[in-house]
Amino acid sequence: MVEADKIYKSRSTGVIISPIGSGEGTFSLGGEELEELRELSPELEGKEKHVPIIKVEGNRVTVNVGAIDHPMEEDHYIEFIQLLKNEKVVAEKRLYPGDKPRAIFIVDDTSDLRAREFCNLHGLWSSE
Numbered sequence: 001m002v003e004a005d006k007i008y009k010s011r012s013t014g015v016i017i018s019p020i021g022s023g024e025g026t027f028s029l030g031g032e033e034l035e036e037l038r039e040l041s042p043e044l045e046g047k048e049k050h051v052p053i054i055k056v057e058g059n060r061v062t063v064n065v066g067a068i069d070h071p072m073e074e075d076h077y078i079e080f081i082q083l084l085k086n087e088k089v090v091a092e093k094r095l096y097p098g099d100k101p102r103a104i105f106i107v108d109d110t111s112d113l114r115a116r117e118f119c120n121l122h123g124l125w126s127s128e
């Protein structure tokens with residue numbers, strides 16, 4: 001089963017894909033079945049470097065990657081930050097080397113939010 005808002009990656013090419021819709025079957029690219037990336041949790045690392053930290057002020061939601069900013073260098077950086085509600089992606093920001101490892105979103109309902117981010121070297125990390 002391919003599920004919407006999950007993140008899949010090709011081991012051979014590094015291509016990352018997140019489908020908008022769900023469906024039966026598997027997800028492949030060039031004959032290679034893509035693997036679903038598992039989210040790593042704060043328990044694995046504490047809150048030092050990869051864990052997204054959410055701060056809510058009114059309807060403004062700031063997500064920072066790491067209590068200490070994660071590096072944003074050419075060979076090691078955060079590729080995207082997503083905001084999720086009930087396991088659905090409600091907002092996303094793409095990031096590039098040189099950017100701050102942070103995203104600011106304006107949302108109508110700030111309840112039950114969580115965030116996740118993807119480091120090009122260390123994988124997918126969740127705020128929970």
Ligand SMILES: [Fe+2]
Pocket residue numbers: 050070076077119120121122
């Ligand atoms: Fe990293």
